[in-house]
Amino acid sequence: MTAGASAAVGLAPDRSAGPTTPGALDAAVEAAAAAFDQGRRVDPATRAGWLEAIAAGLEQDAGGLVETAAWETHLGTARLEGELKRTVFQLRLFAAEIRQGEHFDATIDHEDPAWGMGPRPDLRRYNVPLGVVGVFGASNFPFAFSVMGGDSASALAAGCSVVHKAHDAHRELAARTARVVADALDAAGAPSGLFSLVTGRQAGEGLVDHPLVKAIGFTGSTAGGRALLDRIAARPEPIPFFGELGGINxxxxxxxxxxxxxxxxxxxxxxxxxxxxxxxxxxxxxxxxxxxxxxxxxxxxxxxxxxxxxxxxxxxxxxxxxxxxxxxxxxxxxxxxxxxxxxxxxxxxxxxxxxxxxxxxxxxxxxxxxxxxxxxxxxxxxxxxxxxxxxxxxxxxxxxxxxxxxxxxxxxxxxxxxxxxxxxxNGWPTGVTVSYAQHHGGPYPATTSNTTSVGTAAIRRFLRPVAYQSFPASRLPEPLQDSNPWRVPQRVDGVWQHPAGRTCVGGAGKEGQQ
Structure with a gap:
């Protein structure tokens, strides 16, 4: 196990360890920032492999995870098994999605001296990951919206690193899940510190305030989400807050x-x-x-x-x-x-x-x-x-x-x-399938953004666009190169081009409803 993976597990192995100290939180965030810098430019297939390794690790420890969750949450075994299955499915669906490369939104405008509004320089734009993401787990879905739930999975898929604040309602399960995730990432060769776990209210507040944290994902109550939103707004550098606060439906x-x-x-x-x-x-x-x-x-x-x-x-x-x-x-x-x-x-x-x-x-x-x-x-x-x-x-x-x-x-x-x-x-709202067209969000106070926390579109929350103007070909990121070494979809001079032989659809199957 790498140092980063050890730190991730050691932050909160069980209740007796107590809440994460400010020093341990700072170390986790700094390790996450270093891991982000090391892994931000890996190719989509490599990153997809990391997600698939986590999915396989969760499957391998499914019995122990479900047993821990049943003891700690009062939820039935069948419900928990279904929720863990959804979590594994989601990871594999996201892996298939990022292999396709559409999330980069790679757009190339070649130099054009005859452009209608005057000569156009060579412009190329694509989406890059935000950085370290702090994620707050939910109480009501100990797998699907918790340690390796939608926010953590989509942030990792986008290329970010994750520091997850465990929910106090199931800290034992959070610690066990974090061990599985850290071990899987370590075995897959991911950078140390890419994922870590912290516990306690003080650690949660410190996570929101930390200058190296570039976004927060949250699922919880309206009161709790509003408190985080106000705290984020008071930062010297406000950051995106993707909060799901609930609703009446x-x-x-x-x-x-x-x-x-x-x-x-x-x-x-x-x-x-x-x-x-x-x-x-x-x-x-x-x-x-x-x-x-x-x-x-x-x-x-x-x-x-x-x-x-x-x-x-x-x-x-x-x-x-x-x-x-x-x-x-x-x-x-x-x-x-x-x-x-x-x-x-x-x-x-x-x-x-x-x-x-x-x-x-x-x-x-x-x-x-x-x-x-x-x-x-x-x-x-x-x-x-x-x-x-x-x-x-x-x-x-x-x-x-x-x-x-x-x-x-x-x-x-x-x-x-x-x-x-x-x-x-003519349906009922309980049942949110994980799919391409899904949207799980809504105007405030349902959520704090216009994005979704469920489905493949959730990945784009943790990305931002960057344009490169008049760069030499050798200096361009891979998705923006004319040679297209990662074979991602590119919009070239206004026309979408898909690499020959690639079918731009997912391949994770039809399961995953919860």
Whole structure:
């Protein structure tokens, strides 16, 4: 094991080691900066091999990783196995993506004395990695959005180095995962310090403040994300902050769909807002339905939830926050209880109820996130109200429309696209596949940028463009050379050219939904 890999593991091997000290944090960031300088110009195939080595290492230790995660998070083995499978798939998909080289966006404008606005010099532009990226892991996805989750994987794929701040909810798993990652990178010949792990609040603050850190990735609460955003803005050199802060994920049911499929819709809704004990960032927290039959809605939901088997939430702290959020909304004016749950150690689902009139009086009713198995049903009287109700919402990761082909929802769809990162038709938002066209983001407070944290496009968050003007051929980076030694797609004088024989598609398969 190299010195960098040893440092990565040694920072937080277990709880008894305590939080990372300021000196150890500084050493980790400096090692990451040195690793970035050493590895920033490796060819795509080499970098892809590093990602594949991590994937293989995670697979090899899958049993131990899942066992540790099950003990530490209260999540079931089947769920954790699926999440680890997604994580491995994502690494291999990103490896296939960067082998293609499209993320470089290599663009070449040859010198042209006859250019329409006057003589044009030789200009060449491509994307380069940002540098050291600090990543904050999430509590609710101990694999997919944690140590080697989407932020870490996409940053490494872009060519950055990563210092990961472990989430306190699963520090043992974080340490074990970090050992696997460090060992895999070491065996694959990656630069020492390319990936490391730190723990503790002080280390997290120091990571955000460190002058060698060039971007931060975060998945967590709105309050936590906002605190990091403000701290980053106060740096002498503000840096990009790619924060996913959550959302309510409203679902709108049009009248014709309600008349045709009410039982089906309510059953799907019940399954979606309780999936994973309601601890998914895409959980539907609002359901807008036509007014007139609250008793029938209650009966259908009670039936749909009859077989639900509750389990513990991820942590005591999260449980307390969930109970407080539900109680706050339940006790608000104009809100009543449709399905009574509880705040037991393994809480039963809660469904609250209000009307469009009440939320127009107090739009904050639509903005209370209940991170757990609870949701709010809002009854409206006329379909014409729906665009205006959508206007009361804050930025959303997802919005969903349950509608029939003959429902006139064009205006509503346009409003939902304005406030959402992903708009679904006759589906449910829980289930974010890792793919090429995926977008997992949305206007603030859903996220702090207009980028995605899921899918191959996530790689581009950690890149920035650089143009070279009138450089000699021998001094140009490989993606910008006319000889194209890395055989990446190039846009030459306005025309895209793909290397002969290369099919510019991924090859990781069709799995990876979570």
């Amino acid at each position: 409203a679902v709108f049911v049009a009248p014709n769909a309600w008349a045709a499929r009410r039982a089906e819709i309510l059953t799907g809704y019940a399954g979606s807002f309780t999936l994973g004990m309601g601890q998914f960032c895409t959980k539907p927290g609002l359901l807008f339905v036509p007014a007139g039959d609250a008793a029938g809605i209650r009966a259908q939901l009670v039936e749909a939830l009859a077989g639900f088997a509750p389990s513990r939430l991820l942590s005591d702290r999260l449980h307390a926050g969930y109970a407080d959020a539900v109680a706050t909304l339940r006790d608000s004016a104009g809100v009543d209880v449709l399905v009574a749950g509880d705040f037991a150690e393994e809480p039963a689902p809660t469904v609250l109820h209000t009307t469009a009139e009440e939320v127009r009086k107090d739009p904050h009713l639509l903005r209370q996130e209940m991170f757990g198995p609870a949701s709010l049903v809002v009854e409206y009287r006329d379909q014409a109200e729906l665009p205006g109700l959508a206007d009361l919402l804050e930025g959303q990761l997802t919005t969903t429309l349950q509608a029939q082909e003959d429902d006139d929802v064009s205006e509503l769809v346009a409003r939902l696209a304005d406030i959402s990162g992903r708009v679904l038709w």
